[in-house]
Amino acid sequence: MTPATHDDANAVLTFRDAGIRFGNRTLWSGLDLILNRGEFVAILGPNGSGKTSLLRTVLGQLPLSRGTLSFLGRPVRHGDRRIGYIPQQRIADRGTPVRAKELVGFGIDGHRFGLPLPSRTRRARVTEALEAVGAGAWASRSIGTMSGGEQQRVRIAQALVGRPDLLLCDEPLSSLDLLHQREISHLLDRSRRERNLGLLMITHDINPVLTMVDRVVYVAAGQVRVGTVDEVLTTEVLSDLYQTTVEVLRVQGRIVVAGVPNDDASGHLGADDHHVQAPL
Amino acid sequence: MTHDLLSELFQFTNYGELLVLVRNSIIAGAALGIVGGLIGVLVMSRDLAFAVHGVSELSFAGAAAGLLLGVGVVSGALFGSLVAAVLIGFLGSRARDRNSAIAVLMPFGLGLGILCLSLYSGRSANKFGLLTGQIVAVDDPRLHSMLVISTIVVLGLLLAWRPLMFTSLDAEVASARGLPRLGLSMYFMVLLGLATAVSVQIVGSLLVLSVLVTPAAAALRVSRSPVLVPVLSVAFAVTAMVGGIMLALGGNIPISPFVTTISFLIYVVCRVIGRFRFRS
Numbered sequence: 420m421t422p423a424t425h426d427d428a429n430a431v432l433t434f435r436d437a438g439i440r441f442g443n444r445t446l447w448s449g450l451d452l453i454l455n456r457g458e459f460v461a462i463l464g465p466n467g468s469g470k471t472s473l474l475r476t477v478l479g480q481l482p483l484s485r486g487t488l489s490f491l492g493r494p495v496r497h498g499d500r501r502i503g504y505i506p507q508q509r510i511a512d513r514g515t516p517v518r519a520k521e522l523v524g525f526g527i528d529g530h531r532f533g534l535p536l537p538s539r540t541r542r543a544r545v546t547e548a549l550e551a552v553g554a555g556a557w558a559s560r561s562i563g564t565m566s567g568g569e570q571q572r573v574r575i576a577q578a579l580v581g582r583p584d585l586l587l588c589d590e591p592l593s594s595l596d597l598l599h600q601r602e603i604s605h606l607l608d609r610s611r612r613e614r615n616l617g618l619l620m621i622t623h624d625i626n627p628v629l630t631m632v633d634r635v636v637y638v639a640a641g642q643v644r645v646g647t648v649d650e651v652l653t654t655e656v657l658s659d660l661y662q663t664t665v666e667v668l669r670v671q672g673r674i675v676v677a678g679v680p681n682d683d684a685s686g687h688l689g690a691d692d693h694h695v696q697a698p699l
Numbered sequence: 700m701t702h703d704l705l706s707e708l709f710q711f712t713n714y715g716e717l718l719v720l721v722r723n724s725i726i727a728g729a730a731l732g733i734v735g736g737l738i739g740v741l742v743m744s745r746d747l748a749f750a751v752h753g754v755s756e757l758s759f760a761g762a763a764a765g766l767l768l769g770v771g772v773v774s775g776a777l778f779g780s781l782v783a784a785v786l787i788g789f790l791g792s793r794a795r796d797r798n799s800a801i802a803v804l805m806p807f808g809l810g811l812g813i814l815c816l817s818l819y820s821g822r823s824a825n826k827f828g829l830l831t832g833q834i835v836a837v838d839d840p841r842l843h844s845m846l847v848i849s850t851i852v853v854l855g856l857l858l859a860w861r862p863l864m865f866t867s868l869d870a871e872v873a874s875a876r877g878l879p880r881l882g883l884s885m886y887f888m889v890l891l892g893l894a895t896a897v898s899v900q901i902v903g904s905l906l907v908l909s910v911l912v913t914p915a916a917a918a919l920r921v922s923r924s925p926v927l928v929p930v931l932s933v934a935f936a937v938t939a940m941v942g943g944i945m946l947a948l949g950g951n952i953p954i955s956p957f958v959t960t961i962s963f964l965i966y967v968v969c970r971v972i973g974r975f976r977f978r979s
Contacts, residue, residue, distance in 0.1 A: 479877075498875075498876050504872055530877060531862070532859055532862060534857055534858065
């Protein structure tokens, strides 16, 4: 898969023969991926396969052990503000209640030193960002009192308020019910189209975003496969990856993967369908 | 009997003359109120109330050692609290580690301080004062050193206010944004050490929490605004400090019971108001 020059101009993120190794253990290697503007790529794979580590390389928090990684044509650097990030962890209110507008405000100037002076443009940007994700009415609510779906909307507003070129999401749909999974994935999908940004999302379940993703990155057993859903999520490709027979089934427009070794049914693709796996 | 107790507590004859004598203390108290009210907001959001107590005990040890060795209470207190603050900052990046580190340091500091005091042969009023506070001991050079330290703390806090809040309340995203977690934590601990060293000299090490934590905790009960909370917290702390000194002036009682009582009453009132305001 050699990228055309046209792709290069559009590329947000480029991995070339990338890999991570901790000591003697190769987490994964051989990743070649060009993520273009407006493209939605999902990262799949079992727990511990190195999906979050992959995101951390993009954030500049973890160096590659081999290969190269560039963001908008330059090597990635830690703290690049053209990257929006939605972490997996939920926010718990500790001593101080954080309101939605403060959290979004951090996305604008939370990193900045100097006297924090109130500014009208800043307030307007926060309001605009919250309204864009349908959270305008919650500006003054504490994050700790929000449901998972509501928190996730505020998170998206926070990530988008900095007008990023790339949006990284770590399991944004976990701990949401089906309705909210649909809402949040549509919101992310719409944002990447409207803003023409690259969207890289870790998910343990492909189904909520099945009709939206352009390509998937499947990480397992130290290896990586990149391609469209139809190219990668097949019995042949996954069996080859896991070195054992893995069955990929399509059941009523959903994808179910069965027979993954050591599958703990909680951290894997199609995990909520694990009852289907049992008879196999 | 009741009359005796009351006159022991409050004696307002020659109040005007006394006021002149404690002018320095009132200025120092007001400065400490500003410092304590401001830093308290961050202490709460970083979940460091217990650390404040730990730092203050080591500050007491330092001050007592300073008294014994003739280096002076101010430099002793400063040295003790900075050592404690840096140790706690290094030993405890996670809350659990931190609390055990503090629990280990605290009695050691207290013991060391008591040892130094029992070896000290000077005036005994000084000894007691380090634990429970004093008002008459603020001479001009000491007032100046306190004002200088207070100014450093207030400026240091304001300049890093946003990053400190960001890392406290949303650590994952803050660190993805390139904010150095450990660096900011150490920076804050040093400011906390300085603030504690000032407090110990006035309210005494046992009661530092009433200035560095209670006012902010009270403010957080009645407001969630990132502007109003620090403003209220400062107002509460200044009221408790200055009010406490004015009341203590009459009797033979140390200043701290007055400061802690006012501080506590403000907190109780705020809790009651908060119950009505945020009933949801």
